[in-house]
Amino acid sequence: MPVNNDDSKPQNKQSAPSKLPKHVAIIMDGNGRWAELRGRNRTFGHLRGARIAREIIEASSKIGLQELTLYTFSSENWLRPLEEVSFLMALLSRHLKRERATLVKNNIRFNAIGELSRLPAAVREEVDLTIATTAHCTGMRLTFALSYGGRQDILAAARTLAYQAQSGEFDPNTLSQEDFSRRFEDQLMTNGMSDPDLIIRTSGESRLSNFFLWQSAYSEILITSALWPDYNESELLSALQWYANRERRFGKTSAQVMAELTP
Ligand code: FPP
Numbered sequence: 001m002p003v004n005n006d007d008s009k010p011q012n013k014q015s016a017p018s019k020l021p022k023h024v025a026i027i028m029d030g031n032g033r034w035a036e037l038r039g040r041n042r043t044f045g046h047l048r049g050a051r052i053a054r055e056i057i058e059a060s061s062k063i064g065l066q067e068l069t070l071y072t073f074s075s076e077n078w079l080r081p082l083e084e085v086s087f088l089m090a091l092l093s094r095h096l097k098r099e100r101a102t103l104v105k106n107n108i109r110f111n112a113i114g115e116l117s118r119l120p121a122a123v124r125e126e127v128d129l130t131i132a133t134t135a136h137c138t139g140m141r142l143t144f145a146l147s148y149g150g151r152q153d154i155l156a157a158a159r160t161l162a163y164q165a166q167s168g169e170f171d172p173n174t175l176s177q178e179d180f181s182r183r184f185e186d187q188l189m190t191n192g193m194s195d196p197d198l199i200i201r202t203s204g205e206s207r208l209s210n211f212f213l214w215q216s217a218y219s220e221i222l223i224t225s226a227l228w229p230d231y232n233e234s235e236l237l238s239a240l241q242w243y244a245n246r247e248r249r250f251g252k253t254s255a256q257v258m259a260e261l262t263p
Pocket residue numbers: 028029030031032033034046047049050053054071072073077091092095203228
């Protein structure tokens with residue numbers, strides 16, 4: 001997993017490259033540390049984090065990304081102190097209420113994945129309203145992963161497939177890998193979304209933290225040391241430039257990939 005240092009450090013080019021990833025997913029990390037470094041409460045970092053999310057959403061849409069997913073609240077984040085969870089829920093609700101009009105103005109279609117039934121009713125209402133209000137938008141699809149966990153999603157999908165097998169819908173003995181992938185992906189919360197081409201994680205931590213476990217099989221993963229509240233459009237452009245220079249081989253050799261690209 002490349003880390004933003006030495007030879008793998010993204011070059012700071014300030015325009016978007018022509019070879020763009022279709023789907024960028026971001027693990028926004030480091031709000032708490034950013035606030036603590038300033039002697040402030042963790043919630044101060046989340047407030048600033050929400051502002052950065054707004055800037056990155058707008059920049060991504062302007063750049064022309066087709067899909068942007070933000071890991072906004074994980075299944076495991078419910079384990080945080082109640083005051084922090086309540087603050088994050090209130091912030092989310094306020095953010096959606098405030099940003100709805102801007103999303104429409106920027107032609108951004110909003111989507112949410114995760115165990116949404118666990119969200120407080122007020123947040124769910126804002127989520128539903130934002131999905132409905134932006135349903136006609138044809139530009140970038142913005143997905144918030146909310147109360148989302150990759151393992152939880154995989155378990156739910158596996159359970160459905162087990163029921164399908166039990167009811168005779170398919171024979172597990174003759175299930176091919178392609179059939180399995182199709183049936184399985186149909187059941188995942190990300191059904192209809194493309195796999196992320198580029199996953200960015202801020203704050204220098206080299207792990208996926210239960211995010212897109214199935215979907216990240218061939219994602220390019222960039223770890224940047226910037227804490228999320230310090231992230232900005234320039235960092236995003238550097239990440240896109242880094243991605244543009246990657247050779248995606250999907251298990252093949254470099255020579256095979258080159259041969260496929262040659263007319
Ligand atoms: C990680 O920082 C941040 C989260 C818990 C999720 C992301 C939340 C935001 C960016 C704020 C709300 C966003 C929107 C769009 C309303 P951390 O608390 O884990 O930081 P730490 O690792 O330094 O403690």
